[in-house]
Each structure stands twice: as C-alpha cells, then as structure tokens.
Amino acid sequence: MDCDCSIIGSINIISGKWKPVIIWMLLSGPRRFGELHKGIQGIALKVLSRHLKELEADGIINRKVYAEVPPRVEYTLTEKGMSLNDVMQLLVEWDKKYKVTK
Amino acid sequence: MDCDCSIIGSINIISGKWKPVIIWMLLSGPRRFGELHKGIQGIALKVLSRHLKELEADGIINRKVYAEVPPRVEYTLTEKGMSLNDVMQLLVEWDKKYKVTK
DNA sequence: CCGGATCCTAGATGATACTG
DNA sequence: CAGTATCATCTAGGATCCGG
Numbered sequence: 001m002d003c004d005c006s007i008i009g010s011i012n013i014i015s016g017k018w019k020p021v022i023i024w025m026l027l028s029g030p031r032r033f034g035e036l037h038k039g040i041q042g043i044a045l046k047v048l049s050r051h052l053k054e055l056e057a058d059g060i061i062n063r064k065v066y067a068e069v070p071p072r073v074e075y076t077l078t079e080k081g082m083s084l085n086d087v088m089q090l091l092v093e094w095d096k097k098y099k100v101t102k
Numbered sequence: 103m104d105c106d107c108s109i110i111g112s113i114n115i116i117s118g119k120w121k122p123v124i125i126w127m128l129l130s131g132p133r134r135f136g137e138l139h140k141g142i143q144g145i146a147l148k149v150l151s152r153h154l155k156e157l158e159a160d161g162i163i164n165r166k167v168y169a170e171v172p173p174r175v176e177y178t179l180t181e182k183g184m185s186l187n188d189v190m191q192l193l194v195e196w197d198k199k200y201k202v203t204k
Numbered sequence: 205c206c207g208g209a210t211c212c213t214a215g216a217t218g219a220t221a222c223t224g
Numbered sequence: 225c226a227g228t229a230t231c232a233t234c235t236a237g238g239a240t241c242c243g244g
Contacts, residue, residue, distance in 0.1 A: 007122040007190060010197040015117050017217075020109040033226050044218045049227060059200075070225045071224085080200050087192050088109060094189060095112040098161075098182050119237070135206055146238045151207055172205045173244085 013058050018043050019051055020088065023077070026061060027085055030076045060084070115160050120145050121153055122190065125179070128163060129187055132178045162186070 014020050021040055025031055031039070037048055052075060055061045060081040066072040077084075116122050123142055127133055133141070139150055154177060157163045162183040168174040179186075 006194045006197040007126055008119075010193040011116065011122050014113065017110075020113045024109055037226095042218090045227070046219090046229090047217060050216090065226095068225095071227090073226060083196065083199070087189070087196060090189050090192055091112040092108045094185065095108040097185070139206095144238095147207070148209090148239085149237055152236090154207095167206090173207090175206060 013055075013060065014084070014087075016051055016054070018047065019055065020091075022048075022051060022055065023060065023081065023084055024088060026075060026077045026081065027088065030074045033073050033075070036075065055081075115157075115162065116186070116189070118153055118156070120149065121157065122193075124150075124153060124157065125162065125183065125186055126190060128177060128179045128183065129190065132176045135175050135177070138177065157183075 014023065018040060022036060025036060025039055033048075033052075036052075037043065037045065040048065052061065052063070056063050059078055062076045062078055064074045064076065066074070116125065120142055124138060127138060127141055135150075135154075138154075139145065139147065142150065154163065154165070158165050161180055164178045164180055166176045166178065168176070
C-alpha cells in the first residue's frame with residue numbers, strides 16, 4: 001500500500017481498548033496513576049500500565065515521577081498528545097450525530 | 103463511564119487492522135470484493151470478509167449483489183460512512199505532521 | 205468470483221498476589 | 225502509591241479447504 005499507511009499509523013496509536021479513554025482523561029489535565037485506574041472503570045492494572053508505556057513511547061504522554069513518600073507519578077499530554085484533541089472532538093461529534101454509542 | 107463511552111463507540115468502528123484501509127479505499131468509489139482483496143496487500147480473505155460484514159452491520163457500507171455470472175458484489179459507503187471522510191483526513195494530516203508512519 | 209466453515213496462533217485483556 | 229509478576233482467558237487475525 002501507499003496512501004493507506006498514513007492512516008494505519010495514526011490509528012494504531014489510539015487503537016487499544018482504553019487508549020482513547022486515557023487520552024480523553026488527560027485532555028482535561030494531569031492525572032496520577034491511581035486516578036486513571038479509578039476513573040477508567042474495569043481496566044486491569046496491567047493493561048493500564050502497558051498502555052501508558054506505549055503512549056509514552058509514541059510520544060503522546062509524559063511521565064513525571066516525584067521522589068516523595070508516598071510515591072507519586074503524574075501523567076500529562078505532550079504537545080503531540082494535545083493535538084489529538086481535534087481528532088477526539090471530531091469522533092465524539094460523529095458519534096453523537098450517528099448515535100453509535102447506545 | 104459516561105463521557106468516554108462516546109469515544110469508544112466511534113473508535114471501535116474504525117478499529118481493526120484493516121478497517122481504516124477499507125474505508126479509505128471506498129472513499130474514492132465503489133469497489134468489488136476482489137478489488138479490495140487485491141488492493142489491500144496481505145489481508146486474509148476471511149478477515150476482509152468479516153470486516154466487511156462488521157462495517158455493514160455498523161451501517162458504514164452497503165453491499166450490493168448483482169445476479170450475474172460470474173457473480174459480482176460491490177461495496178459502497180453509506181452516508182454515515184462518507185461522513186468519516188473528515189475523520190480520516192484529520193488522521194492523515196495528524197500523521198503527516200508528526201511523522202507517525204515511517 | 206464471492207465468500208462461508210474450520211482450525212490454529214499470537215497478542216491483547218483480565219484477575220490476583222506480591223514488591224519498592 | 226505505583227506498579228511488576230504470574231496465570232487464565234478471550235479475540236483478532238491468518239491459512240486452507242469447500243460450496244453457491
């Protein structure tokens with residue numbers, strides 16, 4: 001293929017059962033690991049952990065560790081991650097328009 | 103969850119290794135089963151078949167069967183499917199901007 | 205030519221217990 | 225608190241054979 005690959009690349013990044021939700025939550029501000037876990041109903045710790053690592057590797061989010069007791073880790077969106085806002089908004093609008101989500 | 107679900111719904115529809123490519127191909131006009139199979143390098147027949155059924159079930163594409171010999175089946179986008187054009191374009195632009203696809 | 209039916213594999217997801 | 229380790233499960237994806 002040729003023209004199609006550009007779509008696959010971007011889709012892959014937000015593909016994953018929970019990645020869009022993670023991004024969505026971070027769009028409204030920094031979140032700690034525990035907050036994400038609590039906010040995303042039903043996600044397994046392991047999955048959240050791996051998704052966060054993948055998103056970090058893709059340059060979508062930043063991971064900031066505070067050397068405190070108790071430990072604290074905050075996740076924020078990078079500029080690249082922020083730019084996904086448009087895409088997310090469009091998807092939400094599209095969903096509303098066509099009542100995809102029941 | 104609540105606000106997040108709207109994203110999951112729309113993501114799920116275009117989630118799948120080849121669905122974006124299928125939609126992308128159909129955006130430029132109707133395609134026959136064989137054309138899609140030939141155009142999408144490396145996809146298995148079964149996968150293409152299932153993806154098409156799912157997309158049809160989701161109301162994204164139409165399946166038109168011609169009672170001819172040899173058999174002919176054409177797939178076209180529904181209005182709902184067409185409306186994904188904006189999303190796809192945005193994804194492509196986003197990819198270009200951030201060089202996601204190598 | 206267009207797929208449906210089957211079987212198979214790998215990776216994604218989930219639940220629980222354990223560590224720095 | 226923020227994960228990792230481990231085990232079980234689930235599902236998408238792929239290959240092949242067969243029928244309309």
